[in-house]
Amino acid sequence: MPWFEDIKIGTSSDLGSYTFTHEEIIAFGKKFDPQPFHVDPEAAAQTHFGGIIASGWHTCSIWMKLMIASRTGDTLEEEPDEDGRTPPRGGPSPGVLDIRWKQPVRPGDTISYHTEVVEKIDLKSRPHLGIVRNLNTGTNQNGETVITFLGQGLIERKTPFVSAQ
Structure with a gap:
């Protein structure tokens, strides 16, 4: 994970794709969002x-899985940076803003x-x-946006912030 100072506004990343199955939509719904x-x-x-649709929280959970995988790969261990410092820790999140479920996610x-x-x-x-804020989106195979939200994360700085006051 980069330091706060090294993160650039406009930086974007594709996190990956996920196919929702009928069985797992129902299983997630039964456990976490049991609406008909x-x-x-x-x-x-x-x-x-x-017909059956995925819980919005299911679509969020998959985003989280892919976001973490994109940051860490298969391990949570990171090498020291070029100055020998332990890599910064990311998180926790102070919350998610403006979540919108724009289209239903269906099996398949x-x-x-x-x-x-x-x-x-x-x-x-x-x-x-x-705090770093990211605009996050999920788009289905037809090019339709199904979810958007503004995510936030607390990110360590290389050097402490000094107010101009």
């Missing part, structure tokens, strides 16, 4: 969705996830950290 249109095919057919849909750095915020209260 997530867990019961017959009841779901009678809703305005016309493949969602491709993307992230772009859109803002960096200096923190007077925690000068050793900064």
